[in-house]
Amino acid sequence: MKFNLQTNILISVILGVMAGFFADEFINIYMFLGKGFITLLKYIVVPLVFASLISGVISLGNLNSLQRMGFKTLAYFIMTTAIASTIGILLAVIINPGKGFILAQTEGSVFTSAMSFKEMFAQIIPTNFIGFISGDNMLFLIILSIFIGILIVAFGRNIAFPIDELFEGFNEFMMIITGWVIAISPIGIFGLVAQLIITTGFAAFVPLLKYMLVVTVGLAIHAFGVIPLIIKTIVKCSPFSVAKEVFTSLATGFTTASSAATLPILLEDTRKKLKVPNKVASFVLPLGITINMDGTALFQSVAAVFIAQIYGVQLSITSLCLIIIIAILSSIGAAAVPSAGIITLAMILTAIGVPIEGTAIILGIDRILDMLRTTVNLWGNTSATLVITKWLGEKAYDK
Ligand code: ASP
Numbered sequence: 001m002k003f004n005l006q007t008n009i010l011i012s013v014i015l016g017v018m019a020g021f022f023a024d025e026f027i028n029i030y031m032f033l034g035k036g037f038i039t040l041l042k043y044i045v046v047p048l049v050f051a052s053l054i055s056g057v058i059s060l061g062n063l064n065s066l067q068r069m070g071f072k073t074l075a076y077f078i079m080t081t082a083i084a085s086t087i088g089i090l091l092a093v094i095i096n097p098g099k100g101f102i103l104a105q106t107e108g109s110v111f112t113s114a115m116s117f118k119e120m121f122a123q124i125i126p127t128n129f130i131g132f133i134s135g136d137n138m139l140f141l142i143i144l145s146i147f148i149g150i151l152i153v154a155f156g157r158n159i160a161f162p163i164d165e166l167f168e169g170f171n172e173f174m175m176i177i178t179g180w181v182i183a184i185s186p187i188g189i190f191g192l193v194a195q196l197i198i199t200t201g202f203a204a205f206v207p208l209l210k211y212m213l214v215v216t217v218g219l220a221i222h223a224f225g226v227i228p229l230i231i232k233t234i235v236k237c238s239p240f241s242v243a244k245e246v247f248t249s250l251a252t253g254f255t256t257a258s259s260a261a262t263l264p265i266l267l268e269d270t271r272k273k274l275k276v277p278n279k280v281a282s283f284v285l286p287l288g289i290t291i292n293m294d295g296t297a298l299f300q301s302v303a304a305v306f307i308a309q310i311y312g313v314q315l316s317i318t319s320l321c322l323i324i325i326i327a328i329l330s331s332i333g334a335a336a337v338p339s340a341g342i343i344t345l346a347m348i349l350t351a352i353g354v355p356i357e358g359t360a361i362i363l364g365i366d367r368i369l370d371m372l373r374t375t376v377n378l379w380g381n382t383s384a385t386l387v388i389t390k391w392l393g394e395k396a397y398d399k
Helices: 005-022 024-060 063-095 117-122 129-133 138-158 163-183 185-199 202-235 239-245 247-256 259-273 278-291 294-310 317-333 340-351 356-363 366-391
Strands: none
Touching: 005 024, 005 185, 005 247, 024 063, 024 138, 024 163, 024 185, 024 247, 024 259, 024 278, 063 138, 063 202, 063 278, 063 294, 063 317, 063 366, 138 163, 138 278, 163 185, 163 259, 185 247, 202 239, 202 294, 202 356, 202 366, 239 247, 239 366, 247 259, 247 366, 259 278, 259 366, 278 317, 278 366, 294 317, 294 340, 294 356, 294 366, 317 340, 340 356, 340 366
16 A cells, blocks of 8 residues: 555554653654754755746746736735734633733743844844855845845856756755655654654643634634635635645754745745746745745734733734734744744744743743644645745736
8 A cells, every 4th residue: 555645644643643652762763853844944945045036936937027016925925914913812812811810920031132223134134154054044045045046047147057057956956865864754754753742841831721722713714714715816716725735844844943944845835836936936935935924923912911901001903013014023033943933933922012032931841833824824825836936927826
């Protein structure tokens, strides 16, 4: 009997849960498998983004097309992130998860001061080559790759050897390597799930259940309501079949809690299975996983209102609008790695006058919410590739 990748991943999740509950003595092996998988993904993400973005810009052919796609992409990103953030705020204001929460005096502080926008953007530019290739500065990598692509479009013909073919070949090579990593993803996912079950202290969930529920319901509304509606009305295809095609990516995002680590798989899924043109996928996805984080913005909005409620800070309509604006900006600044969203949350709290120490309250249970919001981030970016393809008048997925 031959299983497909999706079935293999489901089996590995079930086996991972069982291993976590019944064979916790092998934790080191699970950690090795999970970490090994994430490391492999991290190795390929920088050269892959570099090659795919440059070849994507080259295949656009001219700067006007790049500009057109750039505007449409940013408009879609901002619109969907604002919707997600609004859902989070409305739910938190209506359900009031902070009501009745007793703040323990011992609650420690994780932040001494919030990072300012200036510091956040200053960090984008790496000071040396190692910083550049480490992948920690995804936004810089994206800007540089787009710039190199533009230079090749503008001056490529003056260069004696086919520099565009070089990058296209490199891109195809990186996709072959990505295919190998995807093939072993069930093993990595098994390790990550088993490790999660063993290391999660479920007792910490109890006092925060209401807060977790609000975030989860908000994410569900966005993932099962808003995004499918967009796919159905704009792209005119079945959101369910789309989700099925990118299942490997969503499962990887869920278990790794990192959009950046999942990017290689999502690029492969959207190009091969959703048939998104290379120029769209390789432009929208690297940019999207870095700056379009619907799940993160929604979580941050709920968390900001929740912490304000705990500290008894009254939020005016202006403060609530401010949360939406800063959630959009801070999701641009948040790296696509685990826990990034809770770090940039401090910026929102500072802006609305809520103690940033409040983040310590939700830190202990954040991993599980991080897994959920990362999946929503990736799902939002999947929809972006289809919508932009459609808006550019190209043939999009039609099942
Ligand atoms: N882990 C999320 C991601 O990679 C970012 C966050 O912490 O919200 O998309």
